[in-house]
Amino acid sequence: MPAKLTTPRLRTQIRTLTLDLDGTLLNTLPDLAAAANDMLRELGLPEYPDATIASFVGHGIAHLVARCLPEANLTEHAEALRIFRHHYTHENGRRTVLYPGVLEGLHAWQATGVPMAVITNKAAAFSEPLLVATGISSFFDFVLSGDSLPEKKPHPLPLLHACQQFGVAPGENLHIGDSRHDAAAARSAGCPVWLVSYGYSTDAPVQSVDCDAIVATLAEAAQRMING
Ligand SMILES: O=C(O)COP(=O)(O)O
Numbered sequence: 057m058p059a060k061l062t063t064p065r066l067r068t069q070i071r072t073l074t075l076d077l078d079g080t081l082l083n084t085l086p087d088l089a090a091a092a093n094d095m096l097r098e099l100g101l102p103e104y105p106d107a108t109i110a111s112f113v114g115h116g117i118a119h120l121v122a123r124c125l126p127e128a129n130l131t132e133h134a135e136a137l138r139i140f141r142h143h144y145t146h147e148n149g150r151r152t153v154l155y156p157g158v159l160e161g162l163h164a165w166q167a168t169g170v171p172m173a174v175i176t177n178k179a180a181a182f183s184e185p186l187l188v189a190t191g192i193s194s195f196f197d198f199v200l201s202g203d204s205l206p207e208k209k210p211h212p213l214p215l216l217h218a219c220q221q222f223g224v225a226p227g228e229n230l231h232i233g234d235s236r237h238d239a240a241a242a243r244s245a246g247c248p249v250w251l252v253s254y255g256y257s258t259d260a261p262v263q264s265v266d267c268d269a270i271v272a273t274l275a276e277a278a279q280r281m282i283n284g
């Protein structure tokens with residue numbers, strides 16, 4: 057007898073999903089660190105180990121560049137940002153990989169028909185080519201980048217904008233991210249929020265952040281939401 061084919065359904069009142077990019081879908085740290093250290097070398101400044109640069113990620117590239125500069129060099133921020141953008145254009149995607157469980161999770165959600173979008177603080181010039189290069193852009197209805205709207209996470213605007221675009225109430229959209237910025241944005245928008253236990257939340261371990269669940273992988277997140 058042929059196996060009964062059923063469309064998996066979401067088990068919750070969640071109707072749409074928004075996903076963070078850096079530290080949630082993609083491990084972009086090696087490329088970000090390479091570009092940051094290329095910039096510091098060019099400016100004749102000391103370089104940082106990847107682990108230190110990880111603690112600068114999550115608030116957009118202008119913030120990352122500011123954190124890399126010694127206080128005395130902060131006046132060179134605009135020039136440093138230009139140099140960083142130049143190097144990151146070259147490095148972006150070279151070593152970036154999907155985290156384990158990402159493809160599995162995206163396929164599982166796609167099978168339920170739940171619409172998905174990316175909400176990232178990374179500038180569109182870098183986020184959009186990266187989604188294409190890593191082969192996951194077609195999973196998403198749209199991408200809201202750090203410079204798509206007047207405000208970025210932890211401001212609620214990107215999440216509220218996404219809910220409006222999807223035509224759902226904030227309580228019906230689950231946001232999944234890796235940092236306190238994701239949690240704060242979701243909380244103030246009124247969206248439930250889950251955090252992944254990997255990623256770049258080095259300044260505030262996810263266990264200390266107010267969220268609705270912590271998951272080890274996106275595959276686990278999908279499994280928790282889907283009733284096969
Ligand atoms: O560009 C960054 O700082 C990272 O952005 P994201 O974690 O919101 O994807």
Ligand SMILES: [Mg+2]
Nearest residue numbers: 076078079234
């Ligand atoms: Mg992130």
